[in-house]
Every structure is written in C-alpha cells, then in structure tokens.
Amino acid sequence: MEVVVATQNKGKLAEFSRILEDFNFQLISMSEAGLANLEIEETGSSFEENALIKAREVARLTGKIAIADDSGLMVDFLGGQPGVFSARFAGEDVTDEDNNKKLLELMSEAEEEDRSAKFVSVIAVVYPGGEEFTVKGTCKGKILRSPQGEGGFGYDPLFIASGQSQTFAQIKPELKNKISHRAKALDNMKKEFRKRLG
Ligand code: ITT
Numbered sequence: 001m002e003v004v005v006a007t008q009n010k011g012k013l014a015e016f017s018r019i020l021e022d023f024n025f026q027l028i029s030m031s032e033a034g035l036a037n038l039e040i041e042e043t044g045s046s047f048e049e050n051a052l053i054k055a056r057e058v059a060r061l062t063g064k065i066a067i068a069d070d071s072g073l074m075v076d077f078l079g080g081q082p083g084v085f086s087a088r089f090a091g092e093d094v095t096d097e098d099n100n101k102k103l104l105e106l107m108s109e110a111e112e113e114d115r116s117a118k119f120v121s122v123i124a125v126v127y128p129g130g131e132e133f134t135v136k137g138t139c140k141g142k143i144l145r146s147p148q149g150e151g152g153f154g155y156d157p158l159f160i161a162s163g164q165s166q167t168f169a170q171i172k173p174e175l176k177n178k179i180s181h182r183a184k185a186l187d188n189m190k191k192e193f194r195k196r197l198g
Contacts, residue, residue, distance in 0.1 A: 137184025
C-alpha cells in the first residue's frame with residue numbers, strides 16, 4: 001500500500017521509515033510525491049487538529065493515503081508550553097538551536113524536581129475518500145540544563161526519557177525508535193490498521 005508521509009521535517013521522516021520498516025507500507029516522501037515545496041499552515045489549536053490539517057491536504061493533493069505527525073514538547077514548569085508551538089517556539093523560521101536556547105532561558109529558575117516534561121505525537125491517517133483517524137503516543141522525561149549529544153533533531157539534546165541516563169540525542173536511534181512518543185503513536189497506528197484490514 002502506497003502511503004505519503006506528510007512532513008517536511010527530515011528527522012521525523014527518517015524515524016517513520018525506520019519504525020515502519022516491518023510494516024507493509026510503501027512510504028512516499030513529500031518530494032517523491034511532487035510536493036517538495038508545499039508548506040501547510042498549521043492553524044489548529046491541538047496536535048489532533050494540526051495532524052489532520054496536514055494529512056487531509058496531502059491526501060487531497062495526491063489522491064493517496066496520507067499520514068501526518070503533529071508533535072511537540074510539553075513542559076510542566078511552563079504550563080505545557082511549547083506544545084503545538086514547539087517548531088516555532090523562538091519565532092518563525094528559527095533553528096532547533098534557537099528553540100532549545102529559548103527553552104533553557106525560560107527554565108533557568110527551575111529546580112531539578114520542576115524539570116519534568118513529556119513529548120507528544122499525534123498521527124493522523126487520511127484516506128483520499130475522506131475516511132480518517134488519529135492515534136497518539138507520549139513519552140515522559142525531564143529537561144536538562146545544557147544540550148548533550150549530536151543525534152536526533154529538535155529538542156532531543158535536552159530531553160532524557162524516564163528510565164534513561166542519556167538524552168534522545170545521545171542514545172542510539174534504534175532505542176529512541178522503541179521508546180519515543182512517535183514510536184508509541186506509530187505502534188497504535190499499526191494496531192488500528194490491522195483492526196481495519198481484519
Ligand atoms: P512538519 O509539520 O512538516 O511535519 P514540523 O517540524 O513543523 O514538521 P510540528 O509542527 O509537528 O512539525 O512540530 C514538531 C516540533 O516538535 C519539531 O519541530 C520539534 O521541535 C519538536 N519535536 C517533535 N518530535 C520531536 C522529537 O522526536 N525529538 C525532538 N523534538 C521533537
């Protein structure tokens with residue numbers, strides 16, 4: 001089954017490909033679908049809404065099943081921020097480093113016990129005929145005081161998942177892809193597909 005992954009984020013795409021390796025999907029990237037420069041405005045106020053906005057648009061434009069991930073980091077000390085604004089926390093067209101710097105600045109006063117956070121991933125699946133569903137995954141952990149590691153993307157150098165001693169940017173991608181919010185959401189997606197296909 002051909003499925004378009006509705007993301008322009010290379011880090012996410014790499015994780016989708018690895019996590020869905022064993023599933024009978026033929027994944028198509030946005031550039032392979034002829035949508036290399038497509039930017040979809042995320043006007044929703046929840047991960048669910050934004051994931052659906054992206055998947056619906058790509059299903060409409062390609063006539064194929066589209067899957068989109070809307071995800072982010074929710075920090076307790078910041079009342080759940082940056083949440084759906086995770087990609088643009090420090091402003092439009094900023095780098096991951098800019099976002100990480102802003103997060104560390106806002107958390108400079110937070111003591112060890114106040115540094116808890118979770119990653120959230122909502123995956124929307126939209127069929128060209130209009131049928132759709134969403135699934136979710138979360139991963140709890142804490143925010144460090146300085147970045148550690150070179151792997152992954154986004155806030156990975158600042159996030160240590162519960163039960164781990166190294167950040168998502170330090171652990172092997174194979175491990176991140178077993179325990180992450182995205183891994184859990186995609187696992188729930190696989191279950192939903194199996195249920196639907198009988
Ligand atoms: P697309 O909309 O094209 O998929 P995006 O990066 O704009 O790409 P989102 O709007 O869902 O995607 O924003 C998600 C942001 O949350 C992402 O840019 C990172 O800053 C952060 N994020 C999500 N998952 C992450 C992960 O596994 N590791 C680190 N940061 C992550």
